Amino acid sequence: MRSQIAEGAVLEFQKLLGVQSVIFKKTAEELYGTSTLGLHAAIPIALKPHDRGEVIGIIRIASKYKISLYPISTGNNWGYGSANPVSPGSVVVDLSQLNRIIAFDKQLGLVTLEPGVTQSQLRQFLDKEGHRFLVEVTGGGGGCSIIGNALERGHGASGYVDRFDSIRSLEVVLADGTLYRSSFADQGSGYFKWGTGPYLDGLFAQSNLGIVVSATIALTRKSExxxxxxxxxxxxxxxxxxxxxxxxxxxxxxxxxxxxxxxxxxxxxxxxxxxxxxxxxxxxxxxxxxxxxxxxxxxxxxxxxxxxxxxxxxxxxxxxxxxxxxxxxxxxxxxxxxxxxxxxxxxxxxxxxxxxxxxxxxxxxxxxxxxxxxxxxSDRPGRLPYWKLLGGMSASEYRAFMGRYSLDPDDEARCGLIFYSGVVALKGASVEQAVESIEAICRAQGFDPLIGFSTFTEHSLYLALPLLFDRQNDAETKRAHACYRALAVAGNTHGYPLYRAGIHAMDMVVDMDHPFWQTAEKIKKALDPDNIMSPGRYSKYKAPHEDQL
Ligand SMILES: Cc1cc2nc3c(=O)[nH]c(=O)nc-3n(C[C@H](O)[C@H](O)[C@H](O)COP(=O)(O)OP(=O)(O)OC[C@H]3O[C@@H](n4cnc5c(N)ncnc54)[C@H](O)[C@@H]3O)c2cc1C
Known part of the structure; x- marks a missing residue:
């Protein structure tokens, strides 16, 4: 893994993007290197492209110099690693400036947007135009990307849960610099997501096969x-x-x-x-x-x-x-x-x-x-990550906190949060078994069982379990990670497996003895033989963060 980027590559990135859009190590690590997981990522540089042409250019340079890239949309993946790359040494590609709403079919409610478009931006767009469609919000707040969340298979906060399910078509720049487009991309604005032939769009959720530069999303019509x-x-x-x-x-x-x-x-x-x-x-x-x-x-x-x-x-x-x-x-x-x-x-x-x-x-x-x-x-995520911290504050500390209360839990040095995101069969016996196991593990590790379930699909419940800790306290941080790992192990046998993993836990979900992951690896090798795209993200993984824990 590279900790330094070849000078020639840096010059080429600067020529492509302009010097302002190539961010060097110290600032890059300040902006993208901390997270509520309590880990620190080594980031040699970060790049801020303005359009898909520049994204293609970045990939060509990365391919030439064998540099690994880690694309983010808005990088607010709080509780799962925020903007930190899974593998240290990757170059962060921040797509927040690709923030155009490209097209809107107001009859069908199909919107085509770029990865930098946030929940608030889409809401404002729909309100301004008086369209009667919902933005299916998540609890991450208005500043989070619609596409970034969907690519993680995020979940709606109060319904309309499976966010990737709303994707109707995608455009993705692959590791060889070519553009993937969904089967029916030329047949309208994504009114039929399956197209003809194999359904390939699903390959780009929870994976590391390319950089998504636009997506068409189906919005839900507002109910009377x-x-x-x-x-x-x-x-x-x-x-x-x-x-x-x-x-x-x-x-x-x-x-x-x-x-x-x-x-x-x-x-x-x-x-x-x-x-x-x-x-x-x-x-x-x-x-x-x-x-x-x-x-x-x-x-x-x-x-x-x-x-x-x-x-x-x-x-x-x-x-x-x-x-x-x-x-x-x-x-x-x-x-x-x-x-x-x-x-x-x-x-x-x-x-x-x-x-x-x-x-x-x-x-x-x-x-x-x-x-x-x-x-x-609000543009802010809810206050859940701060619950423990706020409870321990004196009145003056509380006032000071509210004065600096940030959009970003990563900025609050003590705010530790790991989300355990599991999925449970929608059956009473399964849920009871899961709860018994979760309560026992949380209590044994010293964490309050902040268990929440929401209906996810017709047959499953989404399990959200936030682990809150003080990330400046090393012992507590270690305990939080140990608790998470114990839950992930028990989840497989007690019916609440992880369905979305943090950057620190890819090894808990990827099982190279399983035919599913063997097939995923073959696809990865075919599309990205040099492993330049988000190495380690939902793929074969040697846990590089483990020595920090
Ligand atoms: C209080 C609180 C409440 C929350 N509630 C929810 C909730 O209700 N539902 C929920 O799902 N989450 C929730 N979260 C977690 C998280 O903050 C959101 O999921 C958030 O939307 C993810 O960040 P993002 O949208 O900026 O995506 P990003 O961080 O930009 O993307 C996530 C990951 O997807 C990949 N990726 C992103 N963009 C691209 C691209 N264009 N091409 C290729 N790969 C890409 C990257 O690997 C990236 O790390 C919550 C967090 C907090 C603190």
Whole structure:
């Protein structure tokens, strides 16, 4: 692996891009080398092309000098390695300046965009033109790339979950400098993603076969009505029952269900209470604390948010089915909230100080509704990564933090975050088994089980488990990584395997004894024989970060 780039290559990059767009090691490592994983990447230079012609030029030079490249769209892959290359020594290719919305089919809702286009940018474009389509937002905030997220197979925060699923066509610069285009790229704006022949677009998600320079994405049409209801699992009812009912609901109501999100009381607590530093036992929040939080709010161990959509004719049927199926699962009346009720009630609750606990709960419901409506509330990601840090701050430290509160958790030196992203079969028994294993591993390693599930596909749940730590504390950082690895091992046998891996964990997902990965490697060798594209990303991997841990 190269730690230095040949002088000739640097000169050629400068000639191609202009000197301003070639960023040298020190600045490159400041901009792209830190991450919430608590690792530091060695980056010899970073390049900022302006258009696809320059991307092709970069690849030709890299190929000539055998330099490995690591393309990013906006580089906000927080919790998975941010903008850090998987292999140290790779040159970061920052595509954020390729940020054009190239075409929009307003009848079908198909938008063709470049990798630098962010969630906020697309939202503004649609709002300005008055188009009735959603931007399927993720919790990463408005500054994240639509394409970067989809290429990681990211998930929508409050529904419309599988982000790569919305890709209708792609244009990708391959390692030999040629351009791949989807089968039907010339037949319209991507109204039929399969085209004719083998479906190759899927090769470019979670892989390292090229640099995606544009994609056509199918947007979801705004529904006439979107509503959310919140439930607490009734005492005496099991998580298993809840999941099985959710599965039935999904198959009965199909697309009318935007999402079903099931949160452990520990995860919900990150939204409704301050991190209880004073209550910690052996560095962890005791279960008794969560019991009190739950009791005070008429909650139990599991909290559920269900978002539904439809029109004035379909919604009554959807509501009735949901009420009937959930009958007996919750001690709460099932109330469906729309935007205007949430806004009015929130205003009222915010004014009455002794109702502040309910005001916070309603805010959780309101943000779920906003996600289902496709509203990017902020350019910032949520405050989840800072929950532990903020809880330990004095009033003056808190004020100072809020003063510098950044768009980017990488900039907050102590903010440690690793996302464990797993997938679980939508079956009560499978989820129960997964939860038992996750709780045991998290508690053994000293982490609170911040478990959240959302409906992912018709047959699966997405598991999001953030591990929060102080990344300036070496021992805690090591423990977080050990916990993640223990989860990844147990996930394979207890039904919650990793479905999206951080840059530090490619070795946990790639198994060269498996025919799947052997085939992937053959494709890689055929398309990129010199391994210049993102070496190690979802491919054969010798963990270069391990010596840092
Ligand atoms: C509080 C919080 C909430 C979050 N919520 C969510 C959520 O709800 N859903 C979710 O999915 N994530 C979430 N995230 C994680 C993450 O921040 C997002 O997934 C984010 O969108 C990824 O960063 P990005 O869009 O800048 O993609 P990038 O970082 O640019 O891309 C991700 C990876 O894809 C590859 N890649 C990117 N662009 C290209 C290209 N053009 N060609 C080839 N390869 C490319 C690169 O290997 C890159 O490392 C959250 C993070 C935080 C901190």
């Amino acid at each position: 009505r979107i509503e959310v209801c919140a439930l607490a699992l009734k005492r005496g009812k099991s998580l298993r029952d809840l999941i099985d009912v959710s599965s039935t609901l999904l198959s009965e109501l199909g697309d009318s269900v935007v999402s079903i999100r099931i949160q452990h009381i520990a995860l919900l607590s990150t939204r409704i209470v301050k991190y209880p530093k004073e209550a910690l036992v052996d560095g962890m929040i005791p279960e008794s604390f969560f019991k009190i939080i739950a009791k005070d709010r008429h909650l139990t161990d599991w909290f559920v948010l269900i978002a539904i959509r439809g029109n004035r004719y379909t919604m009554p049927g959807v509501r009735t089915t949901l009420r009937k199926r959930m009958w007996g699962m919750t001690g709460w009346p099932i109330i469906f909230w729309n935007r205007s009720w949430v806004t009015r009630t929130q205003r009222l609750l915010d004014r009455i100080s002794f109702l502040h606990t309910y005001a916070r709960m309603l805010r959780v419901l309101g943000s779920s509704l906003a996600g289902a409506e496709g509203a990017t509330s």
